[in-house]
Amino acid sequence: MTQPVVVALDVGGTGMKCALVRPDGTVEHAERHPTLAERGSEAVIANILDVAAALAGRARANGQDPVAVGVAVPGVVDEPNGVAVWSANIGFRDVPLRNLIFERLGLPAALGHDVRVGGIAEARLGAGRGKRHVLFVAIGTGIAAALVVDGTGFAGAHGAAGEVGHIVVRPGGTPCGCGARGCLEAEASARAIGRRYAELTGTPDATAFDVVTRQAAGDEVAAAVWTDAVGALADGLITCQALYDVNVLVLGGGLAEAGDTLLGPLRSRFAERVTFHREPALVRAELGDNAGCLGAALLALDHLERTR
Numbered sequence: 533m534t535q536p537v538v539v540a541l542d543v544g545g546t547g548m549k550c551a552l553v554r555p556d557g558t559v560e561h562a563e564r565h566p567t568l569a570e571r572g573s574e575a576v577i578a579n580i581l582d583v584a585a586a587l588a589g590r591a592r593a594n595g596q597d598p599v600a601v602g603v604a605v606p607g608v609v610d611e612p613n614g615v616a617v618w619s620a621n622i623g624f625r626d627v628p629l630r631n632l633i634f635e636r637l638g639l640p641a642a643l644g645h646d647v648r649v650g651g652i653a654e655a656r657l658g659a660g661r662g663k664r665h666v667l668f669v670a671i672g673t674g675i676a677a678a679l680v681v682d683g684t685g686f687a688g689a690h691g692a693a694g695e696v697g698h699i700v701v702r703p704g705g706t707p708c709g710c711g712a713r714g715c716l717e718a719e720a721s722a723r724a725i726g727r728r729y730a731e732l733t734g735t736p737d738a739t740a741f742d743v744v745t746r747q748a749a750g751d752e753v754a755a756a757v758w759t760d761a762v763g764a765l766a767d768g769l770i771t772c773q774a775l776y777d778v779n780v781l782v783l784g785g786g787l788a789e790a791g792d793t794l795l796g797p798l799r800s801r802f803a804e805r806v807t808f809h810r811e812p813a814l815v816r817a818e819l820g821d822n823a824g825c826l827g828a829a830l831l832a833l834d835h836l837e838r839t840r
């Protein structure tokens with residue numbers, strides 16, 4: 533019998549991670565391509581279809597059976613209808629990707645939000661394995677989360693659930709891109725941390741990584757910026773726990789690369805804030821930047837299961 537595989541694509545603002553994935557989550561083959569966002573959304577769509585078709589062709593050439601396509605995209609996604617509704621990075625406006633993939637490849641397809649499918653992958657195959665209630669929190673340029681219960685991600689009534697980056701943790705604080713002030717992502721995202729340190733020290737290109745290394749080396753400004761950010765993050769996560777009461781909070785995204793430098797003080801600050809809450813495990817994501825691609829594959833397999 534030929535081995536079934538899923539074609540999986542995780543489409544980001546600059547790059548696409550692509551893979552052939554077996555139903556058990558094993559990655560059979562992986563490749564990366566530029567998204568070509570600078571050429572406009574039509575070019576990105578053509579690029580996605582070309583790469584997906586080439587991967588399906590590769591699978592067949594290797595004697596495998598491509599059974600479905602899963603695609604993760606950023607922005608607002610209408611998952612039930614397979615439409616990429618809106619994306620600032622890629623310029624998508626109401627793109628019916630699921631239908632376009634079916635027309636081009638003749639394969640069923642599923643479309644998912646990048647953070648949500650990343651959460652599904654972490655919950656089933658990564659740091660949330662064996663836990664029923666998982667909140668995956670991606671901390672990078674922005675902050676967003678995905679609630680996954682029994683392996684299923686919750687998109688909300690309008691596909692916009694999980695925007696925990698806009699929980700206000702410092703009323704009147706740093707202006708946020710959404711128009712409010714003191715949002716979690718304006719106070720504690722990797723970008724916010726780098727920017728704050730840059731403002732205080734006049735080092736224009738400082739990053740969160742610089743803050744992490746400099747605070748470890750005894751830089752007092754870096755230490756203060758880091759402590760403030762960790763405190764804001766603890767405030768945001770305690771609100772998440774009040775809302776969702778999960779078994780485990782899985783932290784991913786670029787800032788989670790700081791490892792115990794983040795998790796150590798964050799666990800302490802979180803524990804200080806616990807009142808009625810049941811304390812969740814606070815752990816680092818395990819799948820790194822493969823989570824989106826694996827999650828897209830899982831979504832496609834779920835879609836196949838439901839429509840069979």
Ligand SMILES: [Zn+2]
Pocket residue numbers: 697698708709710711712715
């Ligand atoms: Zn905001």
